Amino acid sequence: MDELLAKLNQYDVVYEIIEHTKQIHSAQEGAEYFGIDIGQTAPTLIMKTDKGYYAVIICGDYGRVDLEAMKALLNVEQLRLAKPNEVEQVTGSKIGSVALINSGLPTIIDKQLFRYDYVYGGTGVPQTTLKLPPDAIVQLNEIVGYLRADS
Structure with missing residues (x-):
């Protein structure tokens, strides 16, 4: 968490x-714990592709991620969720605690997060949550694409 801070x-x-x-x-x-709209939650998923790993920060109300659309966005042949040991290897944290900010990891962000002044996501440490404006996620990550950019 020191690096994040x-x-x-x-x-x-x-x-x-x-x-x-x-x-x-x-x-x-x-959403229930913080008394916020589910869309304000911002889970970070780690995807493995034939070109390496990517972080995908989605809006909590997104539902299922469209893997075919993401393949096209990243121009990759293969794409899957990273396995728990891969997530830990790439981010240093366990699934469910992955930080919103991951230096050096190409990141895709869901444009729907920008509906909110603040979103809530991981810090890399269980039992802690990071609350910050969506613009800060863009500022502090290596953004390579946007999900639902046209919605």
Whole structure:
């Protein structure tokens, strides 16, 4: 978490780290716990492709990710969710705690997150949540594409 905090402070981002007593396992659980719209939750998925790994930050109300559309966006032949051990190897954190900010990992972000002033996602540490504006996610990640850019 030290690297995350250093980056947030380096770029003078408005953020809040929220500690909680239970681990949050889904967008629905997060929305209920924080009393927010499910769309404000921003899970980070790690995808493995034939060109390497990508982070995909989705809006909690997205539902199933369209893998075919994502293949086209990334211009890759193969695409799948990374296995738990791969997620840990690539991000240093377990599934369910992956940070919204992942230095050096190409990232795709769901444009629907920009409907909100603040979104909530992982810090890399269980039982903590990062609250920040969606623009900060773009500023602090290597964005290579957008999901639902035309919605």
